[in-house]
Amino acid sequence: MSEYYVASFHTVSQALRFEKELQTNSIVVKMIPVPRIISSSCGIAARFETADYNSVLSLLEKGACEAHELYLFTHEGKKPRAQRVWQAQN
Numbered sequence: 001m002s003e004y005y006v007a008s009f010h011t012v013s014q015a016l017r018f019e020k021e022l023q024t025n026s027i028v029v030k031m032i033p034v035p036r037i038i039s040s041s042c043g044i045a046a047r048f049e050t051a052d053y054n055s056v057l058s059l060l061e062k063g064a065c066e067a068h069e070l071y072l073f074t075h076e077g078k079k080p081r082a083q084r085v086w087q088a089q090n
Contacts, residue, residue, distance in 0.1 A: 002075050005053055006082070007046040007067040008038055014066050015044045021065035027052045037082050038071055057086065 009015040022029040034045045048056060059065050070086035
């Protein structure tokens, strides 16, 4: 079973700032189309590894970057499952 995290965003500019901040902090991030099983106002999402979750969460809590929601993705065979694990406080 593979696991990884996906961050969703309200805007493309928010997604690009998130990507830049993670790269600045040596966190590997890949920009992807928003998976269909989650919804977002923006068509771009960020994927990062489970080992980086605490570092990303720390950046979000410090306000160094923004996201709308974080999801933990797991795969059993070809079927992905998404569980929301964090949501921005508005």
